[in-house]
Amino acid sequence: MPKNKQFNxxxxxxxxxxxxxxxxxxxxxxxxxxxxxxxxxxxxxxxxQDKHNLYLKSLEFYKDSNDKKIQTVDExxxxxxxxxxxxxxxxxxxxxxxxxxxxxxxxxxxxxxSKQCFKTSQVVCNNKDEVQDILSSWISDAEQxxxxxxxxxxxxxxxxxxxxxxxxxxxSQSGAGKTELNNVVKVALDSLN
Amino acid sequence: MPKNKQFNxxxxxxxxxxxxxxxxxxxxxxxxxxxxxxxxxxxxxxxxQDKHNLYLKSLEFYKDSNDKKIQTVDExxxxxxxxxxxxxxxxxxxxxxxxxxxxxxxxxxxxxxSKQCFKTSQVVCNNKDEVQDILSSWISDAEQxxxxxxxxxxxxxxxxxxxxxxxxxxxSQSGAGKTELNNVVKVALDSLN
DNA sequence: AATGTATCGGAACGCTTATTCCAAAAGACT
DNA sequence: AGTCTTTTGGAATAAGCGTTCCGATACATT
Numbered sequence: 187m188p189k190n191k192q193f194n195x196x197x198x199x200x201x202x203x204x205x206x207x208x209x210x211x212x213x214x215x216x217x218x219x220x221x222x223x224x225x226x227x228x229x230x231x232x233x234x235q236d237k238h239n240l241y242l243k244s245l246e247f248y249k250d251s252n253d254k255k256i257q258t259v260d261e262x263x264x265x266x267x268x269x270x271x272x273x274x275x276x277x278x279x280x281x282x283x284x285x286x287x288x289x290x291x292x293x294x295x296x297x298x299x300s301k302q303c304f305k306t307s308q309v310v311c312n313n314k315d316e317v318q319d320i321l322s323s324w325i326s327d328a329e330q331x332x333x334x335x336x337x338x339x340x341x342x343x344x345x346x347x348x349x350x351x352x353x354x355x356x357x358s359q360s361g362a363g364k365t366e367l368n369n370v371v372k373v374a375l376d377s378l379n
Numbered sequence: 380m381p382k383n384k385q386f387n388x389x390x391x392x393x394x395x396x397x398x399x400x401x402x403x404x405x406x407x408x409x410x411x412x413x414x415x416x417x418x419x420x421x422x423x424x425x426x427x428q429d430k431h432n433l434y435l436k437s438l439e440f441y442k443d444s445n446d447k448k449i450q451t452v453d454e455x456x457x458x459x460x461x462x463x464x465x466x467x468x469x470x471x472x473x474x475x476x477x478x479x480x481x482x483x484x485x486x487x488x489x490x491x492x493s494k495q496c497f498k499t500s501q502v503v504c505n506n507k508d509e510v511q512d513i514l515s516s517w518i519s520d521a522e523q524x525x526x527x528x529x530x531x532x533x534x535x536x537x538x539x540x541x542x543x544x545x546x547x548x549x550x551s552q553s554g555a556g557k558t559e560l561n562n563v564v565k566v567a568l569d570s571l572n
Numbered sequence: 573a574a575t576g577t578a579t580c581g582g583a584a585c586g587c588t589t590a591t592t593c594c595a596a597a598a599g600a601c602t
Numbered sequence: 603a604g605t606c607t608t609t610t611g612g613a614a615t616a617a618g619c620g621t622t623c624c625g626a627t628a629c630a631t632t
Contacts, residue, residue, distance in 0.1 A: 190599070192609075210491045212405035216590060226610050227591085237590065288494045296552040297490035298403045301481045311554035338566065345559050346566040352553075353546030359489040360545075361504035366538050373531065373539040377570030383629070385579075409620060419580050420621085430620065 195233070198223045199247035202240055207248075207291040210298050211241050242305055248291045249313050256320055266327030267334055267378070270347070274371045277351065281358040281367060290355040317351070318344040325378065334378050343378060350374040388426070391416045392440040395433055400441075400484040403491050404434050435498055441484045442506050449513055459520030460527055460571070463540070467564045470544065474551040474560060483548040510544070511537040518571065527571050536571060543567040 205214050205222040216237060220227060234240040259273050280287075288294070292313050300307040322344030328334040336343065354367055398407050398415040409430060413420060427433040452466050473480075481487075485506050493500040515537030521527040529536065547560055 190609090192598095209495070210403065210405060212403060213491070213495070215588080217588095227612075228593090228610050231591070232609075286494070289490060293549055294490045296549055297482060297487045298406070300552050300554075301479070302402070302406070307554060310552075314550065314553045314555065337569075342562045342566060345555075345562050349543060349546035349550055349563040349567075351546070352549035353542035353544070356486055356489055356545035356549060357507065357542055359493050359503075360507045361493075361500060362507065362538075369535045369538050370542040373535060373570060374542075376530075377566060383579090408618080410618095420582075421580050421623090424621070425579075 191233075193223075193225060193229065196247070198225060198233075199244045200251075202244040203248040203291055206241060206244060207294060208288045210294060212298070238303075241299075242303075242309070245291060245295055245306065245309050249309055252292070252313070253316065256317065260320065260324075265331045265333050266324035266329075267375075269324045270321070270328075270375060274351075274375065277354060278364070278367045278371060281354065282364045285358070289359045293352060293355045314348060318348045320344075321347045328378075336378070346377075347374060384426075386416075386418060386422065389440070391418060391426075392437045393444075395437040396441040396484055399434060399437060400487060401481045403487060405491070431496075434492075435496075435502070438484060438488055438499065438502050442502055445485070445506070446509065449510065453513065453517075458524045458526050459517035459522075460568075462517045463514070463521075463568060467544075467568065470547060471557070471560045471564060474547065475557045478551070482552045486545060486548045507541060511541045513537075514540045521571075529571070539570075540567060 201223040205218055259269050295306050296310045300310050322340045325340040325343045329336050394416040398411055452462050488499050489503045493503050515533045518533040518536045522529050
């Protein structure tokens with residue numbers, strides 16, 4: 187049978203997501219992608235159709251690996267509030283320790299592409315709804331375990347905390363430092379009581 | 380003496396800001412700018428140097444008109460909390476009533492350009508600090524007038540509410556509707572007590 | 573009306589872009 | 603070892619990009 191593929195699709199998608207995150211969709215050239223992924227021109231078009239398709243595939247890959255990170259927190263033996271704290275701490279840590287690492291591809295995609303590409307907007311919107319649901323479930327859990335006493339339905343706090351999360355990504359790209367981001371998280375989590 | 384300019388610089392900058400907001404910096408071509416502004420190619424390069432300079436000028440223009448909107452609220456005869464409520468209501472209203480109107484140029488600039496262009500990052504960062512200061516001053520005012528009783532310094536709440544504001548813009552571009560955005564604002568403002 | 577200077581429209585330039593194509597290379601099978 | 607199918611590198615293509623340039627235009631001045 188034929189020669190095997192000489193690259194790993196997931197590694198390529200991760201590298202592609204990285205370069206799209208740095209330079210945006212329109213700011214990234216095919217040559218940028220080739221050097222970032224190590225792929226040859228032919229392999230790229232053979233395996234990923236074209237630039238736009240590769241963008242969508244790497245956006246979905248990025249979303250999936252984001253989901254997995256959240257699931258890792260979810261599987262820990264913690265109550266909902268502790269899960270929230272863990273998650274926010276790791277998000278802020280990542281933002282602070284990788285200031286050059288250019289923000290969240292999903293946020294960047296929402297800003298640059300969501301109104302021009304329906305499929306991008308679908309991924310971005312699905313991510314929003316899914317993350318909100320997980321956050322809401324953590325909040326419900328904290329309420330059930332009497333760690334929190336809510337004044338509003340858990341779903342609303344899920345929406346609020348997702349908003350906080352989006353804000354953190356933008357603020358980090360707007361030059362906010364560690365203290366600033368930690369302050370935001372502190373007020374947001376305190377507001378649950 | 381010479382013939383007069385046949386265009387108004389502010390109107391041009393507003394139109395340019397509009398097209399950059401829709402398509403981003405790299406997604407906007409010179410031809411896009413010419414049709415959006417009505418300018419001729421020569422006039423554009425005569426008056427604004429090049430595309431990148433026009434982008435920065437229109438970003439600054441956008442920031443200034445944003446500042447003016449906030450100042451309009453600031454000049455009203457309201458206490459700080461009422462000013463906050465007025466401002467958030469008008470932001471959400473604008474997002475909901477102009478869903479096609481593609482988000483905030485400053486947020487989009489932070490996502491697309493801030494790490495690649497120092498001047499862009501300066502404008503974005505200055506805007507962050509200035510808006511945070513105004514929000515903080517409103518919060519202090521509300522505290523002084525005993526409308527609010529804070530548990531943390533006003534500055535921290537300013538940072539938090541600016542974060543909320545950024546989040547709203549991203550969430551709106553991620554497909555969030557009126558109820559969702561209003562819920563976020565409600566929780567954020569309730570958290571001041 | 574004539575003059576002089578700045579604006580303007582559009583052709584032209586050179587570079588970069590995304591994409592295609594083809595011959596050469598390379599492994600899995602018989 | 604030979605065959606067959608797929609991958610791969612790189613040249614080629616055509617369209618689009620930002621920018622420059624120049625002749626024609628148009629107005630404020632004399």
